[in-house]
Amino acid sequence: MVKAVVVGAAVVACAAVGVAAVLVHRRRRRDAALLGSAEAERRRRAAAVIEEVERSLATPTALLRGIADAMVAEMERGLRGDIHAQLKMLISYVDNLPTGDEHGLFYALDLGGTNFRVLRVQLGGREKRVVKQQYEEVSIPPHLMVGTSMELFDFIAAALAKFVGTEGEDFQLPEGRQRELGFTFSFPVNQTSISSGTLIKWTKGFSINGTVGEDVVSELSRAMERQGLDMKATALVNDTVGTLAGGRYMDTDVVAAVILGTGTNAAYVEHANAIPKWTGLLPKSGKMVINTEWGSFKSNKLPLSEYDKAMDFESLNPGEQIYEKMISGMYLGEIVRRILLKLAHDASLFGDVVPTKLEQPFILRTPDMSAMHHDSSHDLKTLGSKLKDIVGVADTSLEVRYITRHICDLVAERGARLAAAGIYSILKKIGRDKVPSSGSKMPRTVIALDGGLYEHYKKFSSCVEATLTDLLGEEASSSVVAKLANDGSGIGAALLAASHSQYGASD
8 A cells, every 4th residue: 555655646746747847848938939039029120220221321323423413513612602612612722733844852741630740752853753752750749739839830840850950862952942841731721822821720639829810831931940940831732632743743644632531532623714713813724723621511412311410410510521421431430330339229239238338439440340341251250359349249149240241331332432422523523524525535534542441441442433433434434543642642742842843843
């Protein structure tokens, strides 16, 4: 009896375990189903965000043509002197671009931020071209950025005098001649001649009240005199105009220069009689270089997304530089960050908790975006490593990595295609966008491009070129060349000092 009871208890116990096992199995199936349902919902939400991003960043060719037309209209308003024009179309007073015939020793000073550069170049005419060049970079002490005008320019002139003192025998200044300098000054200036311009305002962390409204060339000249340096600044140039000059020296078919870097701008050669706001005698060359300041362009045709609008609203200059905020290296990475943050909030892209670091504006820089975009490995290892370093998520799935790369692709493609539309607008303005109706051959047309974004972000630059080809069409595009003019602005300023020399362009 006792044995029977024990066996019966065991049977009951086994039955209970069996029931429990069935219940656990059912619960697991239910949990798995719920988990699968939650994962499916997460993917659905992610797909919805991505679809909306694709829609809002789309740049069909017809839209780009409309943007180019709007930009041409703004160029014409700027050239008329319309105070409401978005593009200021600044007259550079550069009417003689380098020809290659320039001889002699010339200097350049490039002041555009917390560092400045001094450069010298020995030119040997059409045969020898650039015989030799040297440069030196100097950091500006922070206290001078908020000091007095005299202190800043004295510091620059002293560094320039020191650099001149290391000239060496390879650099030859003809006897009886004064050294000449091209001054690249990358701050807002109201230019009044090839060698004069008054400062409108300081930017980039500088705050020196004494210089606003003053002629920056005169400030530099007085500082050089105080240093006992016998040198004349013969050209005051914007960095984009300098790039155009450097590009023209290397290739006589260069008609425009475009900067695609941290910021963006373009300059081109215009017919002087197509500038209604020009007063006085037309230049002998019949041409004038125009600094478009195209970063300030805005139009209801531009495909502004919610991410662009939020970034602009939170910026230091809301409502300004809209085109620049859509295409330049300062902002592309930030747009990607904002889209990833939306995916993190709406679709738990990086897990249930939104990464704290992803909330920080500008933590994702465009060079990081480029590295992620160019990762072609099967497991996107570089991209995963970047997300770990930047966002702070140690382990991302392959799906998350592919989504991130797709977002980089969408943002870069839109920026590149909009940049190409800008270049196309310049070609339209000067009549180099199509084959002449007379049947004559279209002249070779070269665009000099500079800036880290164009030089280092290969998928971006390739897309710029492919889009320009698409806009121009097969026949016209065969005559248009996009050419990297690496560091064109530095030597360009020296070349403009040569082409506007008080002694003439050549010996």
